[in-house]
Amino acid sequence: MNCFIYLRKSTEDKSRQVQSINDQKKIMREIAHSRGLKISEIFVDEKSAGKPYQRPAFQKMMERIHSGEALIILSWKIDRLSRNPVENGQISWMLQNNIIQEIITAERSYLPQDNVLLYMVESAMANQFIRDLSANVKRGMKSRVEKGIFPGSAPLGYLNFGNKKEGKTIIPDSHYFPIVKKLWKLLLSEQYTLAEVFRMMQKKHPLYRKGKLLSFSSFHKMFHNPFYCGVFRWAGEKHLGIHEKMITQSEFERVLGFMHQKEKTRRRDLEFEYKGIFKCGFCQAQITAERKTKFIITTQQKKSFDYYRCVHRKRDIDCKEKPLSKKQIESQLATEIERIFLPDEVFDFGIDKLGEQKGRETQLQATTSFNLKREIQTLSQQKNQIENNLVLEVDSEIRLLMKRKYEELKINIQKLRENYESLQEEIANNHFNIIEALKVVKNAKIALKSGTIEQKKRILHHLGSDWKIKSKKIDFKPHFVIDAVLKTKNFIRSKKGLSGPTNPLFTTSKTLDSKEIGFVWYTLWEFIKNSM
Ligand SMILES: [Zn+2]
Numbered sequence: 001m002n003c004f005i006y007l008r009k010s011t012e013d014k015s016r017q018v019q020s021i022n023d024q025k026k027i028m029r030e031i032a033h034s035r036g037l038k039i040s041e042i043f044v045d046e047k048s049a050g051k052p053y054q055r056p057a058f059q060k061m062m063e064r065i066h067s068g069e070a071l072i073i074l075s076w077k078i079d080r081l082s083r084n085p086v087e088n089g090q091i092s093w094m095l096q097n098n099i100i101q102e103i104i105t106a107e108r109s110y111l112p113q114d115n116v117l118l119y120m121v122e123s124a125m126a127n128q129f130i131r132d133l134s135a136n137v138k139r140g141m142k143s144r145v146e147k148g149i150f151p152g153s154a155p156l157g158y159l160n161f162g163n164k165k166e167g168k169t170i171i172p173d174s175h176y177f178p179i180v181k182k183l184w185k186l187l188l189s190e191q192y193t194l195a196e197v198f199r200m201m202q203k204k205h206p207l208y209r210k211g212k213l214l215s216f217s218s219f220h221k222m223f224h225n226p227f228y229c230g231v232f233r234w235a236g237e238k239h240l241g242i243h244e245k246m247i248t249q250s251e252f253e254r255v256l257g258f259m260h261q262k263e264k265t266r267r268r269d270l271e272f273e274y275k276g277i278f279k280c281g282f283c284q285a286q287i288t289a290e291r292k293t294k295f296i297i298t299t300q301q302k303k304s305f306d307y308y309r310c311v312h313r314k315r316d317i318d319c320k321e322k323p324l325s326k327k328q329i330e331s332q333l334a335t336e337i338e339r340i341f342l343p344d345e346v347f348d349f350g351i352d353k354l355g356e357q358k359g360r361e362t363q364l365q366a367t368t369s370f371n372l373k374r375e376i377q378t379l380s381q382q383k384n385q386i387e388n389n390l391v392l393e394v395d396s397e398i399r400l401l402m403k404r405k406y407e408e409l410k411i412n413i414q415k416l417r418e419n420y421e422s423l424q425e426e427i428a429n430n431h432f433n434i435i436e437a438l439k440v441v442k443n444a445k446i447a448l449k450s451g452t453i454e455q456k457k458r459i460l461h462h463l464g465s466d467w468k469i470k471s472k473k474i475d476f477k478p479h480f481v482i483d484a485v486l487k488t489k490n491f492i493r494s495k496k497g498l499s500g501p502t503n504p505l506f507t508t509s510k511t512l513d514s515k516e517i518g519f520v521w522y523t524l525w526e527f528i529k530n531s532m
Helices: 020-033 056-066 085-096 114-135 139-146 176-188 192-203 218-220 247-270 326-339 344-356 363-392 396-426 431-449 453-463 479-494 514-531
Strands: 002-008 038-045 072-075 102-104 159-163 168-174 232-236 235-242 287-296 301-310 466-472 473-478
Touching: 002 020, 002 056, 020 038, 020 301, 072 466, 114 192, 114 431, 176 192, 176 247, 192 218, 235 287, 235 396, 247 396, 301 326, 326 453, 326 473, 344 431, 344 514, 363 396, 396 431, 431 453, 431 479, 453 466, 453 479, 473 479, 479 514
Parallel strands: 002 038, 002 072, 072 102
Antiparallel strands: 159 168, 232 235, 287 301, 466 473
């Protein structure tokens, strides 16, 4: 079998002890010999591999591989071969498609069936490494970064503090910190668009930078800066900062997510109560809303009608689902709400009782808690391992990779810890959420008739999830409180005493005595606890 040897002098690491071209050549020749490979040609480039298309020998070699002359490359290290993403991609693709059959380095060999990702990761790291070198990070800055102190100018809400002698750090700006934090919370409530929050800032809490009112583009940029969740970027790398954070990492990701997706559609969704909630039960596509305006002759007035229909966007399915009017949806919802009717006294009694108690953990929360704890443990072990090995590692290139991994683990552990904390908070709030659901159920009938769009959305949110329309019928997966109400009614229906045509659970005309109220509530509470 034929092979090519590719050698490249590395200009960027003159100061280090790197194998000379001749040493590299000698070793690669030996490897070729030991593997029984015939060397077709030895290619040598002088230039760095940091930018694509700058190495004539490398280009020539690639052409000759394509012509099939040799299918195996021998190179000292994977990063000799490429240190830029264009050529990484090229090599990785050729390896995956068997155009290159093997890449042999002094340390290991890469085969087409190998995890190409591994190759991508290693070469991407080489790419990152070269970028870091060109960033020419100053020593003082670097040590600040390692301590978790952002060495640049503090973002809005923070101040640079200290001097060279005593050391510089970043502290919360007592005036702006609470304002910026409040703006984050407003966005996190998902009640407002970025533009709306921007207007609130202008009117109520104006933020100035260098004497000028913050522009929308700077405002927009601010909410893309991970500094606010305790992570900062420096020289292309992420670091966990020691500064006081305003939000958690998950909250930051959530804001990014809906700024990118919902910004355009959110505004218009607000005009339709059921838009973005239903999926087509036939083809699983989205159900969208349309408004039609008609002129009514008898009243001499314009009237608008809302329709909800499948977008029919799945090409492989010939979806026949017909549109439903808002009126049809609401009459079906009214039936669903009727099914979960319980006298107000029962809800009021339960809401009072729950308000006095502490929240209890659900099954799902218990499992999530356990998994989070285990994940934190695993990552912490990995982190400690790297910490120990870092002391022994002498190769500065590997040290750099290890440090990067170490930072990455630190950030991930912090994120998991935050998730764990918010889960504990959620557990403490569990009863609060049930109370919320009970209140919504209690008022659902009225809200459906005369509530605002927001209130109607809230009804659906508390009734259940996975909303579908199939054959003009609405369907959903009931929320566990709703499920418990249904079970309670069935249970009581099957019992004597409270059953029969005059059963007050099924009519609004009769009121229950205190004994009956207690019985119904504790039955309901048992079902809620069991399905939590
Ligand atoms: Zn459909």
